Amino acid sequence: RNMRKTKKNLPPGPPRLPIIGNLHQLGSKPQRSMLELSEKYGPLMSLKFGNVPTVVASSPETVKDVLKTFDADCCSRPYLTYAARISYNLNDLAFSPYSKYWREVRKMTVLELYTAKRVQSFRHVREEEVASLVEFVKESASLGNAVNLSNTLMKLSGSVICRVGFGINLKGSKLEDTYEEVIRETMEVLGSFAAADYLPIIGRIIDRVTGLHSKCEKQHMEDESLKDDIIALLLKMERGEAGLGEYQLTRNHTKGILLVNTSGHTITWAMTHMIKNPRILKKAQAEVREVIKNKDTITEEDIEQLEYLKMVMKETVRINPLVPLLIPREASKDIKIAGYDVPKKTWIHVNIWGVHRNPNVWNDPEAFIPERFMDNEIDYKGLNFELLPFGSGRRMCPGMGMGMALAHLTLINLLYRFDWKLPEGMEIEDVDLEESYGLVSPKKVPLQLVPVLTQWS
Numbered sequence: 001r002n003m004r005k006t007k008k009n010l011p012p013g014p015p016r017l018p019i020i021g022n023l024h025q026l027g028s029k030p031q032r033s034m035l036e037l038s039e040k041y042g043p044l045m046s047l048k049f050g051n052v053p054t055v056v057a058s059s060p061e062t063v064k065d066v067l068k069t070f071d072a073d074c075c076s077r078p079y080l081t082y083a084a085r086i087s088y089n090l091n092d093l094a095f096s097p098y099s100k101y102w103r104e105v106r107k108m109t110v111l112e113l114y115t116a117k118r119v120q121s122f123r124h125v126r127e128e129e130v131a132s133l134v135e136f137v138k139e140s141a142s143l144g145n146a147v148n149l150s151n152t153l154m155k156l157s158g159s160v161i162c163r164v165g166f167g168i169n170l171k172g173s174k175l176e177d178t179y180e181e182v183i184r185e186t187m188e189v190l191g192s193f194a195a196a197d198y199l200p201i202i203g204r205i206i207d208r209v210t211g212l213h214s215k216c217e218k219q220h221m222e223d224e225s226l227k228d229d230i231i232a233l234l235l236k237m238e239r240g241e242a243g244l245g246e247y248q249l250t251r252n253h254t255k256g257i258l259l260v261n262t263s264g265h266t267i268t269w270a271m272t273h274m275i276k277n278p279r280i281l282k283k284a285q286a287e288v289r290e291v292i293k294n295k296d297t298i299t300e301e302d303i304e305q306l307e308y309l310k311m312v313m314k315e316t317v318r319i320n321p322l323v324p325l326l327i328p329r330e331a332s333k334d335i336k337i338a339g340y341d342v343p344k345k346t347w348i349h350v351n352i353w354g355v356h357r358n359p360n361v362w363n364d365p366e367a368f369i370p371e372r373f374m375d376n377e378i379d380y381k382g383l384n385f386e387l388l389p390f391g392s393g394r395r396m397c398p399g400m401g402m403g404m405a406l407a408h409l410t411l412i413n414l415l416y417r418f419d420w421k422l423p424e425g426m427e428i429e430d431v432d433l434e435e436s437y438g439l440v441s442p443k444k445v446p447l448q449l450v451p452v453l454t455q456w457s
């Protein structure tokens with residue numbers, strides 16, 4: 001009788017192997033594998049990774065349950081072995097469990113960095129950095145050189161975040177050359193499904209074999225070499241008396257905040273889809289040139305009038321949401337979702353990538369069609385559970401305003417001032433759309449395009 005009383009009604013899921021559970025079913029693209037499995041087992045599905053019970057939400061309804069209805073009980077983060085090592089015992093915002101510490105840091109960062117007023121007040125930083133990017137592209141165009149847009153745009157978002165967050169310029173600092181690599185590798189480590197999280201002892205051995213462990217160690221060491229710069233940053237922050245409630249800023253927070261700059265990847269995806277769809281590129285360019293006309297300076301007010309460009313951005317974050325499974329959550333008590341039991345400590349993955357590519361939610365989901373947002377109120381601001389590139393609820397990305405302001409401003413400049421073509425010998429079919437898998441999913445092969453000077457350059 002007791003057994004019957006405690007038997008849980010868990011969501012359905014695929015059969016498991018001993019010890020590893022369902023780990024073997026993740027493949028190289030976990031978000032895609034999870035979508036395929038959920039087509040068979042349902043929009044709330046149970047998986048077991050090693051000894052960690054997990055559920056995956058993959059329909060707008062179940063995602064809404066996790067991020068809204070039960071947000072308060074689903075907004076903690078599980079302990080991630082390598083995140084803890086890289087970000088020094090979870091002392092940062094994104095990986096911190098739901099706690100007093102997280103609430104304090106979140107409140108401070110939202111106030112200091114992300115409110116609409118603050119986003120506005122850093123506008124000149126974005127405008128200056130984008131202007132310097134335009135100069136760089138102009139130089140390449142006059143030499144007929146291809147630009148590695150993936151790297152250039154990553155550096156752009158890095159420069160903006162460092163200036164906004166810490167008041168320092170990446171240019172000329174020791175971080176300038178290493179920044180991109182450090183961020184990319186850190187993201188790779190953080191985004192991996194690490195065996196150590198799921199299989200005690202043997203997991204660490206597996207991570208040594210797969211190389212994840214050494215990547216993490218390398219991160220740790222490289223980080224030491226950045227120490228001087230980080231200390232310089234902190235001194236500046238402390239002089240600026242950026243208060244953190246009862247907590248003071250430490251190097252740990254800085255690293256945590258440093259991790260999050262993804263606008264560059266979003267712009268790269270937008271350019272990739274446009275170069276693959278010349279009709280869309282032409283239409284977006286025609287709109288931008290019509291609205292900007294011959295103005296010398298492009299400002300953020302111009303974004304408002306660019307209806308088609310905004311649709312291109314929405315379609316970009318739909319088809320390539322940069323954080324495809326959001327950051328994992330953990331149930332902080334026993335809850336019931338969609339009639340199923342989700343016991344305390346269960347890990348929760350929200351497969352927004354799957355929602356964005358679900359044919360029951362979107363027509364022809366694999367195709368890049370900005371026009372699908374015409375006469376359609378769906379937006380990415382966390383209120384429509386069909387489109388959630390920034391998540392929703394308490395853990396929603398606080399950098400959305402900042403990230404999208406930069407992405408739009410950069411795209412306007414790239415489209416208005418230059419024409420774009422593929423490097424010699426490359427055809428449209430050669431531009432691939434492969435994502436690299438990690439916590440963030442940027443384009444795997446860097447995008448190289450040749451800018452062409454125009455009368456507006």
Ligand code: HEM
Nearest residue numbers: 093094260262263322323326327389390391395397399403
């Ligand atoms: C296009 C750019 C960006 C995208 C697509 C993006 C997306 C996301 C997503 C999906 C999450 C996880 C939400 C969840 O777990 O429910 C997140 C968290 C976060 N993002 Fe962003 N983000 C972007 C830009 C930024 C920028 C520019 C900043 C900082 C200036 C930032 C700061 C953060 C922080 C601190 C968190 C952790 C929040 C928490 O756990 O409380 N993001 N972001």
